[in-house]
Amino acid sequence: MSRRRVAILISGRGSNMRALIEAAHASDYPADIALVVSSVAGAEGLAFARSAGVGTAVVDQARFRRENRDREAFDAELDTILRNAHIEFVCLAGFMRILSAAFVRKWEGRIINIHPSLLPAFRGLRPHAQALAAGVRVTGCTVHYVIPELDAGATIAQAEVPVMPGDTAETLSARILEAEHRLYPGALKQALNSCIC
Numbered sequence: 708m709s710r711r712r713v714a715i716l717i718s719g720r721g722s723n724m725r726a727l728i729e730a731a732h733a734s735d736y737p738a739d740i741a742l743v744v745s746s747v748a749g750a751e752g753l754a755f756a757r758s759a760g761v762g763t764a765v766v767d768q769a770r771f772r773r774e775n776r777d778r779e780a781f782d783a784e785l786d787t788i789l790r791n792a793h794i795e796f797v798c799l800a801g802f803m804r805i806l807s808a809a810f811v812r813k814w815e816g817r818i819i820n821i822h823p824s825l826l827p828a829f830r831g832l833r834p835h836a837q838a839l840a841a842g843v844r845v846t847g848c849t850v851h852y853v854i855p856e857l858d859a860g861a862t863i864a865q866a867e868v869p870v871m872p873g874d875t876a877e878t879l880s881a882r883i884l885e886a887e888h889r890l891y892p893g894a895l896k897q898a899l900n901s902c903i904c
């Protein structure tokens with residue numbers, strides 16, 4: 708079995724990244740986590756990636772903002788880093804940026820994301836607060852292909868999570884995060900097994 712060279716894009720804590728790196732320790736897992744790229748210089752997840760022996764890179768969105776460089780410039784640098792590292796497949800894991808349509812088209816079919824709701828419900832920002840405001844009894848998380856339209860690509864896998872009485876966005880988020888860590892490794896495996904990349 709050939710393992711695909713996978714990059715994980717993060718912006719912060721990186722707990723989903725960690726779940727993927729740990730899953731890839733199994734010799735029969737179809738991904739080699741070859742690179743972690745952060746859009747934030749001090750992102751917590753970078754330290755774990757380095758300690759796990761995974762290569763890291765930063766495309767610092769704050770620097771791009773300071774230098775008045777636009778989204779396309781950011782995405783072009785990101786694309787160059789991925790290609791130089793011979794990356795075949797990309798996982799977004801708490802990557803809190805909208806990628807340009809041009810970037811997404813280059814990677815279409817080879818880029819996936821995890822979102823903390825049962826898509827198509829509660830796309831975009833603050834999905835936990837959206838779920839609480841809607842009064843749903845069940846929400847969850849979704850791994851899906853990334854397309855130019857936000858949180859709208861085909862679903863690969865979903866997990867349901869109950870909303871408990873008295874939940875806040877924080878308690879709900881913590882419960883969903885545990886489900887995310889269980890869901891994402893299997894979903895990546897499934898996506899790679901059906902990828903013609």
Ligand code: GAR
Nearest residue numbers: 719720721722723800801821822823
């Ligand atoms: C996760 O809950 C992930 O689903 C969410 O950010 C969190 C990142 O946590 N992503 C989004 O909301 C993307 N729209 P992590 O950095 O610990 O993996």
